[in-house]
Amino acid sequence: SIRRIIWDGELIPYYTGFKRRLATIREWDVPDDVIFVTSYPKAGTHWMMKTINILLDAQRKCDGDVDTRVLDSQDFLTSWPFLEEMEGNKLASPIRPSMVVCTHLPRRLLPVKIWENNKIIHLIRSPKDTAVSLYHFQKARGVGVGTFEQFLQRFTNGEGAYGSWFDKELDWWTHERQNPNVLFMSYEERIKAPEESVRKVIRFLDLENLPMDDNFLQNVVKRTSFESMKNEDGRTLTKGLAMQTGTFCRKGQVGDWKNYFTVKQNEDFDKKFFEKMKETDLAVMF
Numbered sequence: 001s002i003r004r005i006i007w008d009g010e011l012i013p014y015y016t017g018f019k020r021r022l023a024t025i026r027e028w029d030v031p032d033d034v035i036f037v038t039s040y041p042k043a044g045t046h047w048m049m050k051t052i053n054i055l056l057d058a059q060r061k062c063d064g065d066v067d068t069r070v071l072d073s074q075d076f077l078t079s080w081p082f083l084e085e086m087e088g089n090k091l092a093s094p095i096r097p098s099m100v101v102c103t104h105l106p107r108r109l110l111p112v113k114i115w116e117n118n119k120i121i122h123l124i125r126s127p128k129d130t131a132v133s134l135y136h137f138q139k140a141r142g143v144g145v146g147t148f149e150q151f152l153q154r155f156t157n158g159e160g161a162y163g164s165w166f167d168k169e170l171d172w173w174t175h176e177r178q179n180p181n182v183l184f185m186s187y188e189e190r191i192k193a194p195e196e197s198v199r200k201v202i203r204f205l206d207l208e209n210l211p212m213d214d215n216f217l218q219n220v221v222k223r224t225s226f227e228s229m230k231n232e233d234g235r236t237l238t239k240g241l242a243m244q245t246g247t248f249c250r251k252g253q254v255g256d257w258k259n260y261f262t263v264k265q266n267e268d269f270d271k272k273f274f275e276k277m278k279e280t281d282l283a284v285m286f
């Protein structure tokens, strides 16, 4: 199973040297132009990272000519840094080329300075599909997940890799929903309205040199489609994340949970969802 630690009251997975780094993460003097992508795992984090990198590259060229080779696939993991794995005092240099940092860390553990000027895209996905996706991901990495039923029980009880999906999302919603520097975007919204979602990201990041016509947006959507990512970056990720079976780009669909949840599991899950999340209007995002 996954090694985890409790840090300042938060349940998080353990990475090598993590404790030492965690102490410095909150103090990091983050440059204002670093964009953060935050999520509970499996919300489509890599999909968003890829999209932003393509947009930033196009912005740099200022001609709207989208080049998918912005980053060589081998650079995929290192160029799109994961805050959990970054070396505290070396943070500034490796992020320069991409200016995007992703993290699954709980909100409270993020660098304090990002709440001043940094833009944060917070991704969210239906917890049912999140659970199914995480189940497959962990299984493929040889984590002893047990049956789906056992996994779901732990997920619902908040024993997932990054603690409770419910608590984390409630926390984000409660504290950042009104924050103009935080864009909440759902996986479902991206699937339903891909071009509109890209437009939203462009506006939010103030990438005003970019064209926002249909042609450009369709091009970005095509370059970040499930099929194209599956054949390129997906392969690198499958390897880089040491997945022994299956592929990182697994299914890329909304509603796959219906193939896994029994009627009873679904009822119990809905009950828990509405109990926990009743103060929010999160459900409209899925």
Ligand code: A3P
Binding pocket: 039, 040, 041, 042, 043, 044, 045, 046, 047, 129, 132, 133, 134, 136, 224, 225, 226, 227, 229, 248, 249, 250, 251, 252, 253, 256
């Ligand atoms: P599934 O397991 O449901 O297929 P993360 O990057 O946060 O770990 O999220 C991984 C999930 O996003 C997986 O979901 C993966 O297949 C999906 N995904 C990856 N790239 C995608 C894309 N271009 N379009 C849609 N879904 C994508």
